Amino acid sequence: MLRNVDLWTRDGFFSTPDGSSIYFWGLASREDGKAQLPGPLIVVQQGDTVRINLTNTLPEATSLLFPGQEGVTVDDGTGPRPVQPRFGPGGVLTSFTDYADYPDNPMANPTRVTYAFTPENPGTYLYWSGTNVHRQVLMGLHGCLIVRPADYDESVPARRTAYGEGTGTEFDREYVLVLAEVDPELNYNVEHGFPYRVRDYKPRYWTMNGRCAVDTMLPSGVGYLPTQPYGSMITAEPGEKVLFRYAGGGIENHPLHPHGNHTRIVGLDGRLLRNGATDLSYKRFTVLVGPGQTYDQIFIWTGLGFDPVTHPIPTVLPQLQNLAVGHAGNTLWSGSAYLGLKGDLPVGVADLNDMGEYYFMLHSHEEVQITNWGKYPGGLMTMVAVFPSGRLGERHGRIPYTESVPV
Amino acid sequence: MVTNIDLWAKSGSIILPGRDPLPFWGFSGSAGAGAQLPGPRYDVMEGESLHITLSNQLPGTTSLVLSGVEFTPQPVKDGQGRFVSYNTEAAPGGSAAYDIVAARPGVFLYQSGTAPETQVQMGLYGVIVVRPLGYDPGNPSTWSGYGPGTGTEFDVEKVLVIGEVDTAWHEEIAGGGTPSDYDPGYFTLNGRSYPATVDPDDASSQPYGSGMAAAPGQRILLRIINAGFLNHTLSLDGVTARVVAGDSWPLKTSIDTTYRKNTITLGSGQSYDLLFTAPATGKYVIYDRDLNHVVNANQFPGGIITILEVT
Numbered sequence: 134m135l136r137n138v139d140l141w142t143r144d145g146f147f148s149t150p151d152g153s154s155i156y157f158w159g160l161a162s163r164e165d166g167k168a169q170l171p172g173p174l175i176v177v178q179q180g181d182t183v184r185i186n187l188t189n190t191l192p193e194a195t196s197l198l199f200p201g202q203e204g205v206t207v208d209d210g211t212g213p214r215p216v217q218p219r220f221g222p223g224g225v226l227t228s229f230t231d232y233a234d235y236p237d238n239p240m241a242n243p244t245r246v247t248y249a250f251t252p253e254n255p256g257t258y259l260y261w262s263g264t265n266v267h268r269q270v271l272m273g274l275h276g277c278l279i280v281r282p283a284d285y286d287e288s289v290p291a292r293r294t295a296y297g298e299g300t301g302t303e304f305d306r307e308y309v310l311v312l313a314e315v316d317p318e319l320n321y322n323v324e325h326g327f328p329y330r331v332r333d334y335k336p337r338y339w340t341m342n343g344r345c346a347v348d349t350m351l352p353s354g355v356g357y358l359p360t361q362p363y364g365s366m367i368t369a370e371p372g373e374k375v376l377f378r379y380a381g382g383g384i385e386n387h388p389l390h391p392h393g394n395h396t397r398i399v400g401l402d403g404r405l406l407r408n409g410a411t412d413l414s415y416k417r418f419t420v421l422v423g424p425g426q427t428y429d430q431i432f433i434w435t436g437l438g439f440d441p442v443t444h445p446i447p448t449v450l451p452q453l454q455n456l457a458v459g460h461a462g463n464t465l466w467s468g469s470a471y472l473g474l475k476g477d478l479p480v481g482v483a484d485l486n487d488m489g490e491y492y493f494m495l496h497s498h499e500e501v502q503i504t505n506w507g508k509y510p511g512g513l514m515t516m517v518a519v520f521p522s523g524r525l526g527e528r529h530g531r532i533p534y535t536e537s538v539p540v
Numbered sequence: 541m542v543t544n545i546d547l548w549a550k551s552g553s554i555i556l557p558g559r560d561p562l563p564f565w566g567f568s569g570s571a572g573a574g575a576q577l578p579g580p581r582y583d584v585m586e587g588e589s590l591h592i593t594l595s596n597q598l599p600g601t602t603s604l605v606l607s608g609v610e611f612t613p614q615p616v617k618d619g620q621g622r623f624v625s626y627n628t629e630a631a632p633g634g635s636a637a638y639d640i641v642a643a644r645p646g647v648f649l650y651q652s653g654t655a656p657e658t659q660v661q662m663g664l665y666g667v668i669v670v671r672p673l674g675y676d677p678g679n680p681s682t683w684s685g686y687g688p689g690t691g692t693e694f695d696v697e698k699v700l701v702i703g704e705v706d707t708a709w710h711e712e713i714a715g716g717g718t719p720s721d722y723d724p725g726y727f728t729l730n731g732r733s734y735p736a737t738v739d740p741d742d743a744s745s746q747p748y749g750s751g752m753a754a755a756p757g758q759r760i761l762l763r764i765i766n767a768g769f770l771n772h773t774l775s776l777d778g779v780t781a782r783v784v785a786g787d788s789w790p791l792k793t794s795i796d797t798t799y800r801k802n803t804i805t806l807g808s809g810q811s812y813d814l815l816f817t818a819p820a821t822g823k824y825v826i827y828d829r830d831l832n833h834v835v836n837a838n839q840f841p842g843g844i845i846t847i848l849e850v851t
């Protein structure tokens with residue numbers, strides 16, 4: 134099937150919970166749309182013909198790389214040809230791949246190019262700029278690409294998988310977490326055309342799907358984060374299989390873990406961890422998310438001694454303060470040890486718990502990465518919320534079937 | 541049978557793009573030759589006994605350690621009981637000898653074991669490649685990284701040693717001073733920064749190129765080892781490789797635990813062997829996905845970038 138994805142590079146501003154508004158370069162999925170951080174989530178299927186139409190409006194040339202895809206072609210209006218790195222005077226690299234030029238270039242090269250490829254392997258991939266990578270990727274030109282397996286069928290549990298039927302990658306819900314860092318100094322200097330030194334790079338913000346905690350826990354598409362459409366709150370019911378797709382969009386390592394739980398890593402860089410009949414998947418508590426790499430994992434919450442009939446409760450009682458977010462005085466804790474029940478909270482504590490669901494943190498254990506410019510809480514932190522069975526609904530954690538996801 | 545390897549530790553100078561020659565300390569393979577970065581690459585056979593003699597022409601003591609090769613180090617303490625060297629030292633003007641067995645195949649770092657935080661940064665590192673039994677350099681049908689059954693047969697092999705250079709450290713240490721905060725501005729493959737990485741091998745103090753050439757369908761074994769102090773992440777554009785060994789332990793033995801990656805992170809001292817089939821004709825960029833390492837003193841492009849040319 135032919136999948137056309139239209140992307141426009143654009144500049145814009147994104148917000149942080151401590152009140153900063155930071156200039157960035159991102160991708161929009163409509164000509165009149167806003168740049169977004171990270172770029173639009175692209176969902177296609179194994180075997181599709183994927184065409185990415187990139188139009189550049191930035192003040193310098195730009196491009197996109199599709200790591201993990203083979204045989205990528207580019208068409209700048211003269212017909213498709215294999216992508217190639219571009220070299221300037223003296224044979225020195227100017228771009229890691231064919232690019233869309235900037236609009237005011239007197240050389241008048243095309244500002245729109247079409248990349249095309251046929252994904253041969255299902256899984257989670259990143260895409261990122263291949264031009265002035267030391268600046269453009271850090272400025273926000275990166276995003277996530279999901280390739281559904283050829284036999285994917287959302288309505289058939291055995292075929293609602295990351296890597297195909299029989300690969301042990303069935304899921305009930307799925308979540309993408311694209312991680313990156315922001316040094317506002319770099320963004321400020323690019324905004325104003327000032328020089329900056331790469332070696333001075335010092336991130337002050339860390340983003341999960343383009344947002345810093347506590348905004349990570351807000352729903353997708355909230356109106357006051359117009360350039361950061363993707364939330365990171367993870368919701369599930371007991372016993373469900375939840376697919377986590379971690380993707381390192383930035384240039385740092387990020388050690389992520391869900392407190393008190395583990396995941397099973399089933400795929401890396403969009404390749405199933407299996408050789409013939411040998412299952413190479415493995416369990417981890419902390420997954421070190423490296424730059425440019427992806428980690429597909431299956432997570433199942435059952436709770437300590439959980440049994441839906443005889444023992445329908447988690448037996449872990451959190452300390453109230455562990456579930457406080459924002460300023461002290463708000464809590465996600467239900468006030469009860471029983472899943473699905475709410476109990477009394479101390480006077481003056483604001484209740485953020487909906488129906489007795491159970492929350493625990495998923496975050497980077499490199500604690501500087503859970504601050505916003507030095508202040509906790511912030512950065513790479515979100516919550517996993519376990520809802521009572523049958524209460525969460527079908528649409529949570531279901532990324533639309535096969536299309537690029539509009540803002 | 542014992543193979544003698546003679547190494548000299550010397551000072552010299554290296555060229556990094558866009559700046560004046562920089563003092564460094566490196567190994568050379570003969571009394572008359574200059575120091576080089578990285579040190580001379582040695583090819584030895586699995587099981588071979590090596591008698592390594594290190595002659596020290598540096599102003600201070602130095603020594604040799606090998607990472608991943610079993611040997612019994614002889615740590616050295618100073619008069620106040622402070623630990624100063626991982627292994628027997630060679631005094632300035634003197635020498636020291638080390639006997640090791642190249643017990644298993646793979647790619648191994650040799651480096652200074654004395655004040656390594658400064659001496660390794662100054663350039664005292666190199667690589668020994670240990671060939672599996674049955675390997676015959678004249679017979680391509682015997683070429684593999686780890687021998688029969690390991691799935692590491694190759695047609696083209698490339699060793700890439702990752703490093704960093706802090707030019708202020710080099711000047712301070714060469715001048716007898718104490719270095720300040722480590723803040724490298726240059727990032728190297730085989731001792732060179734892009735665009736010099738793609739130049740061919742030569743007789744300079746940075747003799748090893750990192751460019752690669754292959755024909756479509758050829759099996760390429762990329763052997764990456766990190767001699768730097770930072771993590772580095774190599775990304776192969778347009779190629780997904782199979783990770784066939786980590787730290788020179790083959791991943792296919794009685795079971796096949798090899799796996800595929802297009803981007804891989806190496807911590808200090810770590811190595812990976814990546815095997816892939818040369819794709820269609822064209823140029824393929826291999827670069828450090830830690831994107832502040834693709835510059836020379838803040839200028840893009842530079843640092844850890846090289847190119848595979850398939851023709």
Ligand SMILES: [Cu+2]
Pocket residue numbers: 390392496497498
């Ligand atoms: Cu933790």
